[in-house]
Amino acid sequence: MLLEKTEQEIANALQATVVGHYHGTLTGVASLQEAHTTDIAFLDNKKYYSQVLPSKAGIVLVPMDYDVAPPKGRAWILCEKPSEAFSTLVPLFTPTPISYPAGVHPSAIIAEDAKIGKEVHIGAGVVIEAKAEIGDHTILLPHCYIGHQTKIGQNCLLYPNVVIRERCILGNRIILHPGVVIGADGFGYKSSAAGHEKIPQVGIVQLEDDVEIGANSCVDRSRFGRTWIRRGTKIDNLVQIGHNVEIGENGMIVAQVGIAGSAHLGRFVTIAGQSGVSGHLKVGDGSIIMAQSGVTKDLQPGSIVFGMPAIDRKVYARQHANINKLTRTNETLKKLEIALEELKKEIQKKSSINANGNQSKHE
Numbered sequence: 001m002l003l004e005k006t007e008q009e010i011a012n013a014l015q016a017t018v019v020g021h022y023h024g025t026l027t028g029v030a031s032l033q034e035a036h037t038t039d040i041a042f043l044d045n046k047k048y049y050s051q052v053l054p055s056k057a058g059i060v061l062v063p064m065d066y067d068v069a070p071p072k073g074r075a076w077i078l079c080e081k082p083s084e085a086f087s088t089l090v091p092l093f094t095p096t097p098i099s100y101p102a103g104v105h106p107s108a109i110i111a112e113d114a115k116i117g118k119e120v121h122i123g124a125g126v127v128i129e130a131k132a133e134i135g136d137h138t139i140l141l142p143h144c145y146i147g148h149q150t151k152i153g154q155n156c157l158l159y160p161n162v163v164i165r166e167r168c169i170l171g172n173r174i175i176l177h178p179g180v181v182i183g184a185d186g187f188g189y190k191s192s193a194a195g196h197e198k199i200p201q202v203g204i205v206q207l208e209d210d211v212e213i214g215a216n217s218c219v220d221r222s223r224f225g226r227t228w229i230r231r232g233t234k235i236d237n238l239v240q241i242g243h244n245v246e247i248g249e250n251g252m253i254v255a256q257v258g259i260a261g262s263a264h265l266g267r268f269v270t271i272a273g274q275s276g277v278s279g280h281l282k283v284g285d286g287s288i289i290m291a292q293s294g295v296t297k298d299l300q301p302g303s304i305v306f307g308m309p310a311i312d313r314k315v316y317a318r319q320h321a322n323i324n325k326l327t328r329t330n331e332t333l334k335k336l337e338i339a340l341e342e343l344k345k346e347i348q349k350k351s352s353i354n355a356n357g358n359q360s361k362h363e
Contacts, residue, residue, distance in 0.1 A: 003027065003093050007059060007075060010040065013092065014061075014085050017078045020070035022058045028093050029086065032057060042079075042086040061085050100139045114146075117154065135172065147183065153209070165221065171209035177237070179216040182207070186220040186227075186243025186261060199223065201243060208232075214239065214255070223261075230267075242279065254291075266301065275310075 004025040011018045030039040032048060035057035042061040043052055052060055052068065059075050061082040070076050079085040100121040104110065108126040116122070117136035125143040128134065132146045135154035140146070144158050147166035152158075156174045164170065165183030176182070188199035203222030207229045213219070214237035219227055222244040229241070233251040242261035247253070252270040259265070260279035269283050272291040277283065284301030294308035306313040 003095070005092055010059060010089065010092075011077060013089065014077060014079065016061075016085070018075050019078065020075035021073075022075040023073060024058070026058060026093075029090055030057065032060070040086070040089060042082040044081075044083040044086075100141075105142075123160075129166070150183075159215075167204045168221070169204060169206045169226075171207060171211070171231070173210050174207055175212040177213065177215040177217075180213050181218045182213075183221045184218060186223055188223055188243065188261075203227065203244070205229075208249075211235070217241075219245075220261075236273075248285065 004027055006025055007018060007022045010026065025038065026040055027038045028040070030036070030041055032041045032043065032051040032055040035041040035055055037056050037058050039057050040059045040061065041055055041057035043049065043063065043066065052062070053071065057074070059077060061079050062076045063082060064078050064080060066076065066078070102119040102121055104122040105124040105126070107124045108122045108128070110116065110122070110128045111130040111132065113131050114128045115133040117134055117138065119137045120134055121139040122128070123140060123142040123144070126140045126146070128146045129148040129150075131149045133151045134140070134146070135152055135156065137154055138152055138156040140158050141160045143161050145163045146152065147164055147168065149167045150164050150169070152164070152170045153172035153174065155172055156170060158176045159178045161178050162176045163181045168183040170182075183205045185201040188201060189196040190199055201221050201223050203224045203226055205219050205221050205227045208231040210232045211229050211234075213235045216237055217235055217239040219229065219241040220243045221227060225244060227241065227243055228246045229235070230247060230249045230251070232249050233247050233253070235241075235253045236255040236257075238256050239253055240258045241247070242259055242263070244262040245259050245264070247265045248267040248269060250268050251265055254271060254273040256274045257271045258276045260277060262280045263277045263283070264281070265277075265283045266285035266287065268286045270287070271277070271289045272293070274291060275289045275293045275295070277289070277295045281295060282298045283289070283295065284299050284303060286301055287299045287303040287305070289295055289310060290304070290306040290313060292308070293306050293310040295305065296309040299305060304313045305311060307316045
């Protein structure tokens with residue numbers, strides 16, 4: 001069912017000024033390039049100015065200083081911060097969340113000594129092993145697997161095909177997207193000429209309250225002790241967290257990141273996409289590891305690094321700028337070499353003339 005809003009309702013919601021007039025109702029939000037005539041889009045960066053007029057968006061949220069008149073049938077809404085205003089509108093067009101009534105699907109398999117809290121939803125094909133505990137109001141969607149002695153807190157949401165292996169501990173209000181694996185063995189082997197001997201991984205994974213983990217991400221159990229994801233951390237899709245890693249409170253780990261075993265990240269650390277952190281390193285509070293970086297040494301609190309190996313982003317920028325100048329510098333050097341050779345020839349020529357002149361005088 002489409003949720004419809006009028007131009008005036010949007011303006012009232014933002015307490016903002018409308019320029020132009022949009023006829024009809026609005027049914028969604030979108031980017032400038034993808035918007036249809038019934039969508040609202042926003043402009044918050046000058047480099048996208050050229051996309052506003054070609055856009056089909058019926059209404060565009062624009063900065064206060066945007067002075068291009070809207071075409072007939074479209075409207076601008078002037079905002080101090082268009083991006084933030086846009087975010088406040090998104091919920092107006094969000095469908096009602098799907099509700100999952102309490103109950104157990106007939107195909108679910110639950111051990112007799114498992115403890116199931118109040119108002120829990122257990123979907124089709126879910127398996128809950130012996131002595132596992134599920135907190136009140138938690139939702140387990142189809143084909144989730146909950147291992148022996150695992151404990152899951154209240155108000156958690158596990159999407160289909162999530163696997164939580166034995167003895168792991170999950171706090172409250174945790175969200176795990178499809179395909180997440182918590183507690184697979186850490187990657188530990190003793191290698192010799194005879195091959196690779198597996199090192200037992202007997203620890204657990206602990207996720208504190210309000211952690212969210214994206215689809216197909218994996219958090220390995222520790223060799224001993226625990227792999228520990230602290231409160232409020234958000235992890236994107238396709239992320240690998242190695243054994244005995246600790247991620248501090250409110251971390252932000254973006255897609256395709258790999259964190260090797262026993263690395264310790266402080267509070268509010270951000271790791272951008274496709275970056276890697278070597279094992280046994282310490283990353284200080286508030287550090288930012290920019291996209292496709294490789295961290296090979298400890299980082300002090302507040303570090304912002306880029307590159308492989310990762311270095312301070314300002315140092316990297318200077319080095320990269322110098323690299324970009326190499327072609328021009330090389331051309332300049334070649335010109336100087338040619339000029340120097342010509343100067344040498346000129347000096348040699350003058351020296352030869354002077355020598356011949358002096359020889360004539362002596363004769």
